[in-house]
Amino acid sequence: MARLLNSSFVPSSSSFRRRPTLPPAFHISGNRSRTTQVQAKIREILMPALSSTMTEGKIVSWIKSEGDKLSKGESVVVVESDKADMDVENFYDGYLAAIMVDEGGVATVGSAIALLAETEDEIAEAVSKASSSSSSSPATTAAESTSSPSSDPQEKIVDNAGPVPASKAPVTSGSVVASSTHPASEGGKRIVASPYAKKLAKELKVELGRVVGTGPLGRIVAKDVEAAAASDVAAVGSSPGVGAAATVPGKSAGIELGMVVPFTTMQGAVSRNMVESLAVPTFRVGYTISTGALDALYKKIKSKGVTMTALLAKATALALVKHPVVNSSCRDGKSFTYNSSINIAVAVAIDGGLITPVLQDADKVDIYSLSRKWKELVDKARAKQLQPHEYNTGTFTLSNLGMFGVDRFDAILPPGTGAIMAVGASQPTVVASKDGRIGMKNQMQVNVTADHRVIYGADLASFLQTLAKIIEDPKDLTF
């Protein structure tokens, strides 16, 4: 399309079969006013409005690369609008200092997509500007397989701010959590990731260097990247000054109403998971459980570091032992797996998102170890240091909003698992007994959402009955 404007291509006649394409020249010239002057000598190149209905544009390709000298009127970038691809011309002489939206990236109309420096000396300045001020994330090109994951984020940042990094510069957005275990990866120096994994990493802004590969020979495959993205809370919160991370603190400081906020990596991952969950036919079964005995037990062993979450997870795990189907999962719609271990994922809110640390083998581990493990996981989650296997191996999920006084709610089933249980607050409730008396009991409502392809109403009902029995007579929880 590069030559589109210079060719004798006639966009359209008035034929009804043609889609009207607005004459490009008109719109391009309209950009002139948009190329606002940021500073004396560093200008932003903005995403132009190429048609009246265009709200965002996709960068098809950069005709020029960073460091290139540009003269007025030269085509710099090809933008795909809702109607066509168009070359965008440059209106000032200068140097293309920094590309802020990579090829394939999308930017809203009027947002900066690159910086133009007037002289070569100002390129460095512009680059640092790009990395600190860009609202859309800069060059988050997936790390090439040659690039080494940095073990020193500080050093990486310096690299990034250096003059005109190659467009393939790896972006570090957090500390190195793990390296690929691919045997040929030379101790993590090389990253072996499948093509789709690389694509996803770019899309989800996941740094491949810290993804653990589970594919053949330890290669990073798509699902590893997805799993990493789901936990990318870590990267977003802690990394200083790179890319999307830089914008987060600003946002939390004060929310500007009417502002459109792009998803953070984690929000993107959550969004994908939630949409994916719509493909699963779920149903819900609720149950009211008396918690008097559990509360009493909790009081007794609290001093030994046992938490309510661990107790609930333990009770659930013991109930699952008797109802393996509720601990199963269906992935392909044709078969389902009785999971070999009972791993209870517990949803935890952390700033700007949600993560589900997993208590592995909750049925086998004793309540004290389980409580210690839970504390460790929560600390790690806060420090954004959870490893993928610590948040993505759950077979059954618990979500508890009881601490807010919520008495009942309903949870969305995380894809890849069979059921999730929403736990409400335990509250003193007036209860009528069979013999006609009225009494007070502590009760909580639980509500299980399950995948009806594999788990049926009777399964859940009997699981809940078992769970109620365990909670109402909790002596087994402590062994």
Add this chain to the structure above:
Amino acid sequence: MQASLSVSFSPNSSTTISRSHNTFQSIPFSHGKPLNLRFCGLRREALGFTSLKRHDSNYRVHISSGRHSNKVSAALSANGSPPKSFDYDLLIIGAGVGGHGAALHAVEKGLKTAIVEGDVVGGTCVNRGCVPSKALLAVSGRMRELQSEHHLKALGLQVSAAGYDRQGVADHANNLASKIRSNLTNSMKAIGVDILTGFGTILGPQKVQVGSSNNIVTAKDIIIATGSIPFVPKGIEVDGKTVITSDHALKLESVPDWIAIVGSGYIGLEFSDVYTALGSEVTFIEALDQLMPGFDPEIGKLAQRVLINPRKIDYHTGVFATKITPARDGKPVIIELIDAKTKEPKDTLEVDAALIATGRAPFTNDLGLDNINVATQRGFVPVDKRMRVLDAAGNLVPHLYCIGDANGKMMLAHAASAQGISVVEQVTGRDLVLNHSSIPAACFTHPEISMVGLTEPQAREKGEREGFEVSVAKTSFKANTKALAENEGEGLAKLIYRPDNGEILGVHILGLHAADLIHEASNAIALGTRIQDIKFAVHAHPTLSEVLDELFKSAKLKSQASSPEPVAV
């Protein structure tokens, strides 16, 4: 080309006197794809030559029993020399698509024809190329449709998860190849072409040994149509399992999780379409700086956006794969890459499989070319524009022609066939020179890519050299009703032309059924039709053909080009 031939002839059996008039119609013949072909050729040594006899096919002498002589209806080449006896008027070495096309046309022209095949009838195209790949691509196309949820949703369709059975897909490809092979064989047998089994070796002028040394056949004219084989660069070890060529890939013995495809031309691109539809991830390795070299740059760019970027494909350009080791001892396939320019090691890839699609090499070894003093050039048989073979000194070798991949002029099945037909025309007295710029090519990805004539840079260069202006017109499939009805609006048709006289220099299409749409343009080029004339041709509405209608209509010609003189009233 000759998708259907109406051949009318009277077989005249040498044993029976009765004559029957049969009409053969429509010999179904599918080729289509420019995957280049490979015919199998000949072997063995040669001795001198003997027969200098000339032969006029009107007065044929039967040498072996059971041969059919065909009534000659065409003009004969009067060569002045006294009729001498040859076994055949025309002997074709290699029964691929090129040889087949030549054989059919030769019979139509009344030549007594034999075809030599050392392997299987059909050559590369039918057995290891265009034909089975089309079967796989038919599967990949449907898989893509069924997997494209939003596309189906937009049409209001609901389909539950699509899956495939690898063996079933492989069988489909194999069955198709067998079917086409038997069609091809029957179409030749039915009209009396002798199929001689064995490798053919040229012993001397007009003399070929078929298979064993005691089987020597003479013919007035000989066509070499031995085709090509996959080209495997040095350092690459093909094991047929994890490092494969198109020959193996078409058997679809496995669908690897991750396959590297070396070469991003037609073959590589088509296989990337197949593999990604079946769930593989693909890495392209291309020596040039851009993927899909050879395509019009604009089409290549769009193809990259449509066929590469949204798929599970990544690529390395500007690199050579210097060493590829098959998977063994629990290690993956290892590919060593060096920078194409600096020759410095650049990267090492570890993948599950590698497909070598770096082009094709002519299959001309052991053909006996030494016996007639012909030196191949990188394996290709040198020919002039009439496909006449040139010897080492650059002189014409009488009665010897070479068509198809073996001459390397245009490595496409249908080009070979067209060259074969032009040779038959020449030996029967009509000087037909094939216009290669009218031969279309197609790549059967989803959507398809097709082209004929020059690319835009080629046209501009030619315009500069010869001093004419070059213009470009484009239309989008988004503007086509039928394409939108199919919800397949992605696509572009591009016309490169001379605004001064309306000559069509090239047409490039990427879009739904592009491979079928190109023929309007290729026919126009072949027949010399100008834009000012073709733009008035009517296209049914609504059809995809209207994309070309729009294209021709959108071309802007200089006023003097308006051709048909208005009729004076």
